[in-house]
Amino acid sequence: MKNFQFLPARLSAHLPIKFSAAIVISSFFPLLSQAQTPTLSNLTVSAVLDGYYQSDDRLMTERAEGFGLGETELAFSASIDDMFFGKLTTVFESHNGETEVNVEEAFIQTMALPNGFTVRAGKFLSDIGYLNNQHLHSDSFTSRPSAYRAFLGGHYFDDGLRFSYIAPTDLYWTMGVEAFSGDSLRAADEHGERAFDSTGVYTAFTKMGGDISIESSWQLGLSYLRNENGQLTAEEHDEAGHEEAGHEEAGHEEAGHEDENDHAHGASYTGKNTFITDFVYKWAPNGNYKYQHLTLSAEYFRVSDFMVPDLHEELAGAADHEEGDDANSKDYHEAWYVSGVYQFSPNWSAGLRYGKLNSQLQHEGHFDQQTLKETELSIAWHNSHFSTVRLEFSHQSNVGFENANNDNVMTLQYVVTMGAHNAHQF
Amino acid sequence: MRINFKLLLGSALLTLSHGALAQMNIFACEPEYAALAKELAPDARIYSATTAMQDPHQVQARPSLIAKMRQADLVICAGAELEVGWLPMLQMKAANVQVRSTDKGLFFAAEHVKTLDQMSNVDRSMGDIHSLGNPHVHFSPQRMLTIAQALTGKLIQLDEKQSAGYQQQLSLFSVRWQLAMTKWQVKARALQGMKVIAYHSSFRYLFDFTNIEQVADLEPKPGLPPTSSHLASLLKRADKGDIAAIIIASYQNQRGANWLAEKSNLPIIILPLSVGGNEQSNDLFSLYDSTLDLLTQAYRAQK
Known part of the structure; x- marks a missing residue:
């Protein structure tokens, strides 16, 4: 936080960080009015304010009980020259009296490679899945589905490199590969003894899409993520054999604990291989999105090989003895969700989402299956294209999670955007 | 089977002949510019991103539009920030360097005429307005004539071989337009x-x-x-x-x-x-x- 260079030193010395950030944002306005041209050729500055009140903690979310700031972001982007485009997105979050400043994006991207090729380097959002490359403030729900929270730490951004290609066909078809350092997706390592690969995550993805008619469009995506550091090791198993370590594991999955600053952005469950399938369908009468439109989306995640083979054998041996106890534990984690959001009028929209997570928790030498089911209903009021106030009710029922009740949680949230108009993805 | 083969061969030949003609791919943000392109470059393959039943301010940067822009030689839009919510996203995703800047295959109609209601001091509390003025310029017959001239210049810049043809289309259009203008006046x-x-x-x-x-x-x-x-x-x-x-x-x-x-x-x-x-x-x-x-x-x- 001390390194946050946009803050004049005098201001940050006298004011709590939250307020000084707001002042700095507002002081950018003279600059904003001159930096609105959409041609990707001028500096665009945009800010997103996200604040909330949540009635209770939810599993693995970044939002905690009480008042807090969600993803409050300040972003700069511009063409650097005729070849490069650059973007810097800084995110502030605060809950339980703690303020965090994170760099979510700091990347350059090529703009002039021939034949539909693009290279992006730096820190950026991975293009796997449907939601991951979208910013949280464009979501229709206050939190990401449990699949994202469990396997990607909410949304996965990291230091890395991407090559992508888009085919010159009428059917939209793009594909790409990425390599990331993968720090936030490393398997639990309480003692810091493990030698992790410095480049731990590789992904490959493809997306296809098109129009069905003037009124409706679709997109289908397939992604694969290979995580070299995602497997639990045998040493880890030894640690987890003790009861304390088992509790460590449980605490790891819980947002809102004192160690959340270290963990809130990391994945709770990791494995070597992750497959994701996503589908999106959008509809608007006459294809006119101003008044009414419907978005249906669904994603399925499967995370397999979450332990190294020798650990797997050991546990399999143990399971033979215990019988029955492990009968419902699987050798993969999986999660899915389906979501529907309907905008009734320019001012009102409502969304319903159901998601289910099946994960395996390492516990005293074996794995126990955990299940989390969540149903969310969100109602949003949009005063304009730039401001949203959202009320969300979520019901979660879980089996096998410690320190978590089967709860109804209410969240009240605002999200507003200032400065340059954000262009949204499909 | 034989029919299928013929069809296949036919479509392959068609693709080849299209390639030989180097037919220009034009992506228009709004139907009025697709219509103008059709007047000025009748042989081009023209695609309109929106219809007259859609709000041009709020368009989804949907997959089909990205795919079309990927293949475009020329993108024609109203400009003056009308498409600010979706055009930059399409450009980013389409990875088509040809239509990235107005030096090449990008054309903003509003850049070639004087827009009305330009504001020096724009504030969001005033609503969703644009400092570059009102972008809905296509209902000004005089401005559309100026835009037609500028667009012809752009077509010639991109496809010099057909220069004479574009000039001819422009003069044909201008005569018809001016005649119609006297009637409209x-x-x-x-x-x-x-x-x-x-x-x-x-x-x-x-x-x-x-x-x-x-x-x-x-x-x-x-x-x-x-x-x-x-x-x-x-x-x-x-x-x-x-x-x-x-x-x-x-x-x-x-x-x-x-x-x-x-x-x-x-x-x-x-x-x-x-x-x-x-x-x-x-x-x-x-x-x-x-x-x-x-x-x-x-x-x-x-x-």
Whole structure:
């Protein structure tokens, strides 16, 4: 936080960080009015304010009980020259009296490679899945589905490199590969003894899409993520054999604990291989999105090989003895969700989402299956294209999670955007 | 099987012949610019990203548009920030260097004419307005002629071999357009002094051309839908008795207008926002004809 260079030193010395950030944002306005041209050729500055009140903690979310700031972001982007485009997105979050400043994006991207090729380097959002490359403030729900929270730490951004290609066909078809350092997706390592690969995550993805008619469009995506550091090791198993370590594991999955600053952005469950399938369908009468439109989306995640083979054998041996106890534990984690959001009028929209997570928790030498089911209903009021106030009710029922009740949680949230108009993805 | 093979061969040959002609791929953000491109480059393969039934401010950067832009040699848009919510995303995702900047295959119509209502100090509390002025320039016949000339220059820059052909198309279009303009000016003169309530500033240039006065807007602020208190104030204004009609564009929601029309006994005119906005508007010429006829009918009825 001390390194946050946009803050004049005098201001940050006298004011709590939250307020000084707001002042700095507002002081950018003279600059904003001159930096609105959409041609990707001028500096665009945009800010997103996200604040909330949540009635209770939810599993693995970044939002905690009480008042807090969600993803409050300040972003700069511009063409650097005729070849490069650059973007810097800084995110502030605060809950339980703690303020965090994170760099979510700091990347350059090529703009002039021939034949539909693009290279992006730096820190950026991975293009796997449907939601991951979208910013949280464009979501229709206050939190990401449990699949994202469990396997990607909410949304996965990291230091890395991407090559992508888009085919010159009428059917939209793009594909790409990425390599990331993968720090936030490393398997639990309480003692810091493990030698992790410095480049731990590789992904490959493809997306296809098109129009069905003037009124409706679709997109289908397939992604694969290979995580070299995602497997639990045998040493880890030894640690987890003790009861304390088992509790460590449980605490790891819980947002809102004192160690959340270290963990809130990391994945709770990791494995070597992750497959994701996503589908999106959008509809608007006459294809006119101003008044009414419907978005249906669904994603399925499967995370397999979450332990190294020798650990797997050991546990399999143990399971033979215990019988029955492990009968419902699987050798993969999986999660899915389906979501529907309907905008009734320019001012009102409502969304319903159901998601289910099946994960395996390492516990005293074996794995126990955990299940989390969540149903969310969100109602949003949009005063304009730039401001949203959202009320969300979520019901979660879980089996096998410690320190978590089967709860109804209410969240009240605002999200507003200032400065340059954000262009949204499909 | 034989039929399939023939079909396959036929389509392969067709693709080849298209390649040989180097047919230009044109991506138009709005149907009026697709129509203009059709006048000036009739042999091109032209695709319009939106229809006259869609709000050009709010378009999804959907997969099909990215795929079309990927293949485009020329992208024609209104500009003046009308497409700010979706065009940059399409450019980013389409990875087509050809249509990235106006030096090459990107053309903003509003850059070639003087826009109305430019603001030096824009604030979001004023609604969704643009400092670069009103971007709906296609209802200004004079400006469209200037844009046609500039667009021809762009076509020639991109496809020099066909230079003579583009010049010829432009002069053909100019003659027809100027002839039509004299006809439209006669109709416009008859509309002078007409007062209307309209939705958004979609027809700012049409009203400028015809000297129609838009005394009130159904939107309380640009981009915001009509509110009941705002509609009540419009009803008060309508009671003065000098207003001829309520005007909305083909893509706009009729609810607010219907309420006001019912209470004030004013007629509603749905004008085509662009080509394809009603049955009559098949090209730019018939778009103007239809629009002016609809206004003339309403003004005559008031008198």
